[in-house]
Amino acid sequence: DTGVSQDPRHKITKRGQNVTFRCDPISEHNRLYWYRQTLGQGPEFLTYFQNEAQLEKSRLLSDRFSAERPKGSFSTLEIQRTEQGDSAMYLCASSWDTGELFFGEGSRLTVL
Amino acid sequence: KQEVTQIPAALSVPEGENLVLNCSFTDSAIYNLQWFRQDPGKGLTSLLLIQSSQREQTSGRLNASLDKSSGRSTLYIAASQPGDSATYLCGGANAGKSTFGDGTTLTVKP
16 A cells, blocks of 8 residues: 555646645545645644545635545545635545544645 | 644754653544654654553654543653654544644754
């Protein structure tokens, strides 16, 4: 098992553009989480899935953010009409139920 | 709403010293607490997971304790090495997700 994979590792975009991040969790894990982290802060929860069901979505997630996990495997996080305040590291993690969390290396977004 | 605080925010020690990092949480109804290490620009690497029924976990030079009643966890690092320099984060899991502190940035000087 190669762990949690995230793609792309770094994305630079202009304000107003749409971006999509992909996360491939550890294959046997049924839960997948998205977090956002800015410099000097801990990760902030965005949303999580159990299998294909999105069970919770943070109020931090505006209508411009959407996440999917079709078939309970990989997940995508899309940000529409990006703003400079969206610049951050987007982290994906997976677990089996409420067990140990494993994180990917993150996708860094820079909005110019 | 769960809030997690880590003290100190930064710590600098000479190589070989033993040290303790602190993590406090407001909601004691956590089902586990996990300690992570994060290197600059990287993701979080899991160090230790303590289930709510456990008091401590050990891995090599690391020992983590959990006291749910007081809302505290500590990470003890023995005989620190320059390679231990990183940011250490704790995450308390309840209501389906983990809530993290802002971390303690550790520098171990040779």
